[in-house]
Amino acid sequence: MVKVDIELCTGCGVCEEACPFGAIKVQDDVASIDERCNLCGACVDVCSFEAISIQGLRKTGGEGNDHKGVWVFAEQRNGKIASVVLELLGEGRKLADKLGVDLSAVFFGDSVEMQTNELISYGADKVYVADAPILRDFNDEIYSKVLVDLINEYKPEIVLSGATAVGRSFIPEVSARLETGLTADCTALDIDTERRILLQTRPAFGGNIMATIICPDERPQMATVRHKVMKKATYDTNRKGEVIKKDINGYGVNLRTKVLEVVEEIGETVNIAEADVIVSGGRGLQEPKNFKLIEELAKILGGAVGASRGAVDAGWIPYSHQVGQTGKTVCPKLYIACGISGAVQHLVGMQSSDVIVAINIDKDAPIFDVATFGIAGDVFEVVPVLIKRFNEIRG
Amino acid sequence: MNIVVCIKQVPETTSVKINKDTNTLMREGVKSIINPFDMYAIEEGLRIKEKFGGRVSAVSMGPPQAEEALREAVSYGVDDAFLLSDRAFAGADTLATSRTLSKGIKKIGDFNLIICGKQAIDGDTAQVGPGIAEKLDIPFVAFVRKIREIGNRSIKVERMMDDGYDVMEITLPSLITVVKEINEPRMPSLRGKMKSKSIDIPTWGLADLEIGEDKVGLKGSATQVIKVFTPKRGGRREMLEGSVETQVGLLINRLNDLKVV
Ligand SMILES: Cc1cc2nc3c(=O)[nH]c(=O)nc-3n(C[C@H](O)[C@H](O)[C@H](O)COP(=O)(O)OP(=O)(O)OC[C@H]3O[C@@H](n4cnc5c(N)ncnc54)[C@H](O)[C@@H]3O)c2cc1C
Ligand SMILES: Nc1ncnc2c1ncn2[C@@H]1O[C@H](COP(=O)(O)O)[C@@H](O)[C@H]1O
Numbered sequence: 286m287v288k289v290d291i292e293l294c295t296g297c298g299v300c301e302e303a304c305p306f307g308a309i310k311v312q313d314d315v316a317s318i319d320e321r322c323n324l325c326g327a328c329v330d331v332c333s334f335e336a337i338s339i340q341g342l343r344k345t346g347g348e349g350n351d352h353k354g355v356w357v358f359a360e361q362r363n364g365k366i367a368s369v370v371l372e373l374l375g376e377g378r379k380l381a382d383k384l385g386v387d388l389s390a391v392f393f394g395d396s397v398e399m400q401t402n403e404l405i406s407y408g409a410d411k412v413y414v415a416d417a418p419i420l421r422d423f424n425d426e427i428y429s430k431v432l433v434d435l436i437n438e439y440k441p442e443i444v445l446s447g448a449t450a451v452g453r454s455f456i457p458e459v460s461a462r463l464e465t466g467l468t469a470d471c472t473a474l475d476i477d478t479e480r481r482i483l484l485q486t487r488p489a490f491g492g493n494i495m496a497t498i499i500c501p502d503e504r505p506q507m508a509t510v511r512h513k514v515m516k517k518a519t520y521d522t523n524r525k526g527e528v529i530k531k532d533i534n535g536y537g538v539n540l541r542t543k544v545l546e547v548v549e550e551i552g553e554t555v556n557i558a559e560a561d562v563i564v565s566g567g568r569g570l571q572e573p574k575n576f577k578l579i580e581e582l583a584k585i586l587g588g589a590v591g592a593s594r595g596a597v598d599a600g601w602i603p604y605s606h607q608v609g610q611t612g613k614t615v616c617p618k619l620y621i622a623c624g625i626s627g628a629v630q631h632l633v634g635m636q637s638s639d640v641i642v643a644i645n646i647d648k649d650a651p652i653f654d655v656a657t658f659g660i661a662g663d664v665f666e667v668v669p670v671l672i673k674r675f676n677e678i679r680g
Numbered sequence: 681m682n683i684v685v686c687i688k689q690v691p692e693t694t695s696v697k698i699n700k701d702t703n704t705l706m707r708e709g710v711k712s713i714i715n716p717f718d719m720y721a722i723e724e725g726l727r728i729k730e731k732f733g734g735r736v737s738a739v740s741m742g743p744p745q746a747e748e749a750l751r752e753a754v755s756y757g758v759d760d761a762f763l764l765s766d767r768a769f770a771g772a773d774t775l776a777t778s779r780t781l782s783k784g785i786k787k788i789g790d791f792n793l794i795i796c797g798k799q800a801i802d803g804d805t806a807q808v809g810p811g812i813a814e815k816l817d818i819p820f821v822a823f824v825r826k827i828r829e830i831g832n833r834s835i836k837v838e839r840m841m842d843d844g845y846d847v848m849e850i851t852l853p854s855l856i857t858v859v860k861e862i863n864e865p866r867m868p869s870l871r872g873k874m875k876s877k878s879i880d881i882p883t884w885g886l887a888d889l890e891i892g893e894d895k896v897g898l899k900g901s902a903t904q905v906i907k908v909f910t911p912k913r914g915g916r917r918e919m920l921e922g923s924v925e926t927q928v929g930l931l932i933n934r935l936n937d938l939k940v941v
Contacts, residue, residue, distance in 0.1 A: 286770070286898075305908070306691070307710050320743040324771035324898050327908040362843065423846070425810075426819055450841045454822040457807035461778055461814040466902030469774075469805040488911065489803060490691075497907040541819040541851040545836070550844035558842045562941075586941060604825075604861040605840065610801055611716055611860045619940040637911075640940050642931065648919070658934055659919045660927045670928045675941075678932070 286340060287324060289316050293336035300328035300337060305490060325496065351440060352504040355381040358432070358446035358456070359392040359404055359412075362423070363549070366400055368517075368559060369447035373510060374407045375518035376474055377445060380483070383476040386442070387411055391435060393428060395421035405526035407518040413439070415531040425455040426542040431533055432459050441505050443483050445474075448509035449558070460507045466500030467507040470614075472514045472637070482506065492633050512558060513616055550605065557606060562588025562619045565608055565635070568595035569624015569645065569664055576601055578668050579623060585675045591615065591635075593625045609634035623664045627652025644668065681734040681830070682791045683725040685758070686781055686812070687718040689742050689749035690802040714749045717797025720858045723865040724827070725795050726757045732830065734792070735759045739784050741769060741777060747881055755868035755876040762788055766885035771898030774803075778811025780896050783889040785816065793835070794855040798823055809857035820855040821848045825862050 296314030308321035309328060316328075316337070329337045357373040359366060374390065381388040390409040392401060394416065401412050415431050436444065436459070444459075446452035448470040460467035473486035477499075483506040486497045500506040557563055564583040566576055576590070583590045592606045608615055610630040620638035625631060627643070627650055635641070636655045643656035644667050653659040660667055691710045714722075725736040738753040740746045741764040750761035764784045772780065785794060794816075796809035806822065813820035821839050829836040834851045840859055868876075886893060894900055918934075920927045935941045 286767075303908075320767070320770065321745075322770060325905045325908055330907060330909075362841075423841075425821070429814075450823060450839075453806050454810065454839075457774070457805075457810035458814045458820070460807075461775060461811040464775065464902070466773060466775060467807055468903060469803075469807055484906075489908075492911065495909050495911045496905050497909075498903050498905050500903045503902040541854075542821070543849040544846055545849055546847035548844045548846070556843045604859075607860075614804075619935070640935070640938055642935075653917070653919070656917060658931055659917070660931065661919060662924060662927065666924050667928065670924050671931070674928055674932055 287318050287322055288338050288340050290336045291315050293334045299331050303327045303331040350504050352442040354386045354441045355443045356389045356391055356441040359390040360447055360451050361394050367447055369512050371407055371517045372515040373445050376515040378408045380476055393420040401528055405524050406520050406522050409526055411527045413529050415533050417533050419537045422544040422547050423451050424542055424544050426540055427536055428455045429458045433462050444505045444507045446509050448511050452509045456509055465503035468498045469509050471508045471510045492636050557589045557591050557615050558613055560589035560617050562586045563591045563617045564588055564621045565591035566596055566623050567593035567625030573601040582672050593631050622652050625652055626650050681728055681732040683736045684785050684791045684794045685721045685725045685738050686796045687738050687740050687749055687753055688715045688800045689746040690715045690800055714752055715797050715800045719865040720862050721795040721797050722753055722756055723863045724858055737788050741780050750881055751876040754879050755872040757872050761881045763881055763883045765883050768886045768893055769897045773901035773903045774805050774807035774811055775902050776896050776900035777808050778815050782812045782815035783891045792852050796857045798857045798859045813855040818854050819850040821850055822857045824856040824858050
């Protein structure tokens with residue numbers, strides 16, 4: 286629990302402001318903490334008087350365990366390696382080098398020999414492969430079983446997966462079965478070389494704060510990692526690696542989970558979770574047919590179409606395009622918001638994009654607070670000119 | 681069909697804003713709400729019950745005031761509600777939370793289906809649902825956008841993937857986590873509102889659940905938060921002025937300079 290040393294506390298109130306949970310009140314010049322406290326430690330960091338401490342934490346230090354190596358779960362869908370895997374191999378390489386250990390990829394699929402070589406070219410020293418027809422489609426139950434068994438057998442110290450629908454579905458089951466920690470949706474990873482532990486940084490409260498999280502005692506340390514925040518590994522066909530085959534005979538019996546059908550829906554619009562460019566439309570578009578304008582701009586830029594909930598609730602575009610708190614979190618290189626007011630619930634889903642362009646007729650719209658470049662203007666005037674100019678450039 | 685829905689009380693994110701001068705969180709009058717995704721879980725539970733009979737129970741782990749969220753759930757039509765609350769539960773990560781909730785659900789009694797929200801908007805982890813399923817050793821499907829069929833021994837559902845959807849079948853008892861697309865939550869009914877005021881909500885603490893002190897709360901957590909800070913923002917905010925042609929010209933130059941197009 287959090288302890289306040291009443292001798293040291295001056296009642297300055299900085300901790301009260303810093304607490305994300307509203308759990309601190311300064312009364313009679315002393316901070317007191319109520320049951321809303323989530324032990325996040327925000328108050329400990331901001332206190333200049335060292336009056337606040339967290340007690341009852343377990344001893345830290347990953348020494349004394351025999352877990353070694355960094356693993357990347359190499360997700361595939363329809364036989365194609367997900368792009369986030371290449372980013373994880375790039376990041377995994379750095380972590381493995383800092384620790385002085387091997388980088389391995391874990392690959393499940395059907396007839397996937399070719400891809401094994403790809404993973405080695407992208408930097409894996411070892412590839413653990415389970416190759417069988419029942420692994421072609423993503424089935425949580427069997428994926429979890431195979432991964433848990435591999436981890437128990439080879440004991441890696443770090444296991445990373447993409448924060449994709451696949452990773453965020455079955456990795457939590459794996460970590461729960463292994464009774465170890467899992468940090469969701471990380472945007473930065475590093476190693477505390479002294480203690481040999483993984484520092485995992487992720488947004489919380491919809492990106493309003495960042496938290497660095499560790500898993501000091503349990504192994505492996507596990508994290509799912511967001512798309513497009515880590516650098517892709519370099520490709521080198523001269524790299525050599527070892528392939529270790531996992532026999533999964535018998536794993537398919539008595540399964541309680543069946544995949545009946547896999548339906549790809551992306552069609553003309555790219556998957557917004559993976560897109561480098563997203564053009565989003567909101568209620569400012571006024572009519573469903575005006576989404577054509579957004580689609581056209583997206584197409585020229587090779588990007589995907591996003592939407593605010595306002596537009597989705599109006600029935601102008603399917604929910605799978607919704608960006609925000611109750612939709613998808615995206616972080617493309619370029620996000621263009623057209624006729625979107627910028628409600629907090631929308632901002633939390635896109636504010637970590639590299640470059641944000643906002644086009645809105647209302648110059649005071651909150652979307653401009655997060656925009657790199659803002660145009661206070663009418664989408665119906667601005668977007669057609671944008672399309673025209675890009676068309677000229679692209680010939 | 682006996683259904684358990686897991687609901688979490690969370691701060692309404694709209695009220696968590698950054699004070700631009702001090703770079704700290706402002707939370708004057710932070711309102712607490714039922715996690716938005718859990719509203720869809722409640723609604724789906726009620727719809728299944730209306731078709732197939734049975735009970736819908738709501739469970740929440742949290743501080744004493746999380747009882748408000750449970751009362752609100754009752755106002756929509758949930759039959760009974762249980763609060764798991766104990767100082768020992770504080771500071772739980774998703775592992776400790778999954779363990780505690782799974783023990784609570786066992787104590788509630790026989791269930792056929794557990795429904796969770798896709799994720800809680802304060803932590804955004806989406807880990808507790810699958811964690812509970814693992815601790816109860818039942819199958820699960822995450823990110824369900826539609827229940828196609830409910831049979832005696834299994835259910836067929838559609839789960840939302842990044843590039844489309846999968847049709848899955850899992851045996852009962854099982855757990856699903858749901859996304860917004862699955863339904864449109866209802867308003868509270870008058871009867872529900874009355875009931876929510878009078879219903880007795882049992883509170884179970886550490887002693888009531890078959891679980892060790894070292895498995896719950898901060899002590900039972902595998903992860904620790906060691907630092908919290910406010911993110912650096914791009915901060916290159918620039919409003920482009922002039923005629924539409926000029927604005928667009930400026931924008932294209934800027935984007936070219938940054939090499940994003
Ligand atoms: C629990 C909860 C969860 C939510 N989750 C999400 C979520 O995931 N994603 C999300 O987006 N929202 C979410 N919302 C809704 C959010 O609060 C807003 O209501 C929504 O984002 C508004 O959509 P909008 O910006 O398209 O519409 P509006 O707020 O109506 O804004 C339209 C904008 O278009 C501008 N405009 C109008 N005409 C023109 C024109 N001709 N040219 C240029 N600009 C024009 C207007 O100035 C205005 O700023 C959530 C809300 C709640 C309560
Ligand atoms: N403390 C809690 N009490 C009840 N249900 C919870 C709790 N924490 C998480 N859940 C459930 O698990 C889902 C996912 O939460 P999370 O893993 O925290 O994102 C939520 O939508 C709830 O259904």
